[in-house]
Amino acid sequence: MSGCRGPIEGDDDLPRVQVWVTGGREPDLLASIERGLEEEGVPWIVREAEGGAVSLAYEASRASALKIGLVLTPDRRVVIHHEQLPADEPIFDTADTTPGLARTLGSNAARLAKGTPLTPVE
């Protein structure tokens, strides 16, 4: 598997998408997002964090060597950010995300890193 779970051991320079979850417990959608990333063959890392979803996603993107950060909240909001974008303008920000959409978003986060066309999200 391409993913890496658990505590971060100071190797953030590895090219990985930063997936940050808030709310102190693992949301159901995380698995769907991870499947999307995995199928596209892009490595990622999951850690816990606290803060506003958009600003946190921006912070995650700055921590990612691939420049891509994803935040997942307990109320099923998913925000994907890119380091080069203005801090308050994420690429994707969806509320009440379904598992199917979550997988698409995971795959889009990976595609952003690969530079391949994204799957439309609506």
Place this chain on the structure above:
Amino acid sequence: MEYVAGVDIGNSSTEVALFGRSEDGEGEFVSSALYRTTGLKGTKKNVPGVVNALSRAAETAGIEVSGIDRVSLNEAAPVIGDVAMETITETVITESTMIGHDPSTPGGVGLGSGIGVEITADPERFATEEPIVFLVPETVDFAAAAATIDDWAEAGFEIVGAIVQRDDAVLIDNRTDVEIPIVDEVAGLEKVPRSQPTAVEVAPESTGKTIDELSNPYGIATVFDLSPEETQKIIPVARALVGNKSAVVIETPQGDVEERTIPAGELEILDERGNTTGVPVDDGADRIMEAVTDSWPVADVRGESGSNIGGMLNRARASMAEVTGQAVEAIEIRDVMAVDTLVPQQVEGSVAEEHSTESAVALAAMVKTQQLPMDQIAAGLEAELDTEVLIQGVEANMAVLGSLTTPGTDHPLAILDLGGGSTDAAYMDESGAIDSIHLSGAGDMVTMIIDSELGVDDRDLAEAIKKHPAAKIEDLYRVREEDGTVSFLDEPVEPELFGRTVLLEDDGGMQAVPIDASVEGIRRTRRRAKRKVFVANAERALNLITPTRSIRRLPFVVMVGRSALDFEIPELVSEAMAEYGIVCGRANVRSALGPRNAVATGLVLSHVGSGSYLDFEIPADLSTALERTTA
């Protein structure tokens, strides 16, 4: 001050050149204008467009339209062009035998061949000797599929590949201990035959390689142990899989792939001596063009009714008859141009929307009649503007006069008018006499070829692909152009454009190309279509128009017309003409207007004399208005 306007009514745009002359006879061009042609060229419906173009020119010059003392019209060439495409081969699969689709993320690597088995099947019912390819429907989760593969492998079965309905190939590959090729996103999995010999191939990752066994007829023959006769039949399958990163081929007992030639009818070419030459369209473009050359000058062309080409020829005849009010029988088709092309078409009976490349012939026709009813337009204009309106000269002659205002030109000279519907040429000899010719095949034909070769199926998009360079959005802020140059954007691109091939529009905008084609593929197809039409027609036209029938004797060739404004057509033609050692380039009318406004400028010069714009005296037959004044 006296004002004279030259008005050129073209197929798509109406151009005006406005000339001001003082009492002492000295004068200069004061403005130019362009407006879209209203109605079909050569009909009374053109009048509003002409009035609009004149108003614009007058406004730029700071005068009222009523201040224009005289309007010179051109006598438009009485020709129209039309285009059609005829596919001459088709591939039919009577029972599904291949899945040539190319999922973006297949899993595993290598070639595996065995019997197709539903993944939910009971292992008890199978013998362990036979290698197995699993079929995984969307109802089976990737984790369960991976576990089943491992279970069967542990039980002694040899699992050699998998075909998956969902986009799960990498997920399954990551979870199984067996290293097998996995092809996914096979939407029509239920159509895949079970219990048949099945081969799956996935090309190795990060090597830049594509599959090499299933795209090779002998590779398929090796996998399925085919006879020489059977190998001949699977050639279309192998060909359709070339360049894929992954593929599936299934052998079915009754299955058959057949490549057929569709009868496309015959073209009958009549020459002016009364001979008729018949050419079957499916013989291809070279044979058709040979017959046209042999029959030159062509008197008429007929197509078989019921074929696309026959229908197109009749349509062109009918619209010309409508414009001129003549009987359809009186309209003649004086030239056809044929180009061989390849068209991707969905395979009949396919499982995953496979396409195969079929041969087709693109055909353009040029219809000609005696004379367009220009006097009606002149009368309409006179009534509208209350000004004197003259039909000053024939389009081709006026274009030559206008083109000669290009710095660095002199006669003898030939002009190439690269239009949308036709490619026209005119030649002015040492004495100033002009001869002209109209050939079919121009911008519209290029659009049609791009449309069908790229499988765009949208004429507007094909037109945009023709007119704009392609580029790839590599990043949120980075665009790589066709030539490899990278430019950076101030604003991030929209998510819809990310990673896509786009067209760079003139105003800096970007339009996504919603087809699966690379920047290189688009560029190659676009330039080839332009070469096949315009370079071929430039050679044809110049050979026919020069008195010696040899391009090499031409000192100057000047390109004008709508397609001469294209960003690469002039350079493609110039490049080809350089081989003949002649000076060929895009016009720069009045040292400022590029290939625009040549006819309108020529009309004015024909009326007011060469002045400071031409360094020779305009011959009498070019400087007198035609005898078709308004009745």
